[in-house]
Amino acid sequence: MGERCGWCGQDPLYVAYHDEEWGVPEYDGRALWEKLILDGFQAGLSWITILRKRPAFRAAFEGFDPNLIAGWGEDEVARLLNDPGIVRSRSKIEATIGNARAWQAIEAREGFSNFLWDRVGGKPIQNQPQTLADVPAQTELSQRISKDLKTAGFRFCGPVITYAFMQATGMVNDHLVTCPAHDRVAALG
Template sequence: MERCGWVGQDRIYEIYHDTEWGVPEYDSRALWEKLILDGFQAGLSWITILKKRDNFREAFAGFDPDIIAGWGEADVVRLLGNPGIIRHRGKIEATIGNARAWQRIERDRGFDTFLWDYVGGEPIQNLWPDLASVPAHTPLSHTISKDLKKAGFRFCGPTIVYAFMQAVGMVNDHVLTCHRHEEVKRLAGRA
């Protein structure tokens, strides 16, 4: 079975690739969680985040932005003492601020709608022949990054946003030879 070239031999990567990566996600809270995790990944490998994801979920109240939005300095200090997550003050503080930004967007139009409107509600179906052809960022990821920052988000640069778009299926970046390319393509569109 052929997979995208970034997967390697680690079973946790294979499972993630075969069941989650690129599957269109339309739930506002789940989208927020994935954007936060992509922000925590900045400067690290994704496998580090995958291995700590359950710890993150526990430490961050199941990634409930309505809870996290009320957190303050005591919570930052508590999280900085948690060896099960990435202990980076800037990323932790950004998560709290991003929860507040999520609340504003969710109240005004829905975070899911805010994001999916950039692609007309349907995943962009790319046709990359190999991993070397897949970009690290695109003009669209620059636009979304800029708009997220305007809305108060941090740790959401164009490369982070593009990795997020790939993960949540806003773009289908499974290469053409990957067994998931056509499977993910069939999942396009809201249920």
């Protein structure tokens, strides 16, 4: 058995995230939206910071129900700006509300999951990275998906954030080939 991907280090929370979530194909539209939002909140921060705050985010954003959040306004923004458990960025909070509205439009039209998964042919891209240096920060595909999301009204979804999201949600399998999770995740695709 090989060693897991080195990016998760030894932190038990990060190791569990790597072993149980990262790269596992996610097809639920609401769950995909939550992960995209959290990746947007990560901008400028480390993922472990967001991971540690994820329970507080889920509480503050009432389970990340985009249909609920789409109706929020300044009162909810003010409440969130006073919540020490989350990243208190007005621009990211306001983007989340706008992203909920964009999600609703896509969900009504074609389904958010379909919108994303159609861009990878409905199944995960199976990469074969040997080292962390083989894993890109973005790809032409993440650039296209980012552009599509922005055209649909999303914010905080640049190509690097979008690629991290694609990795996290299993749209692309970037576990190192020496990692025990690589083949397990590949089998899910």
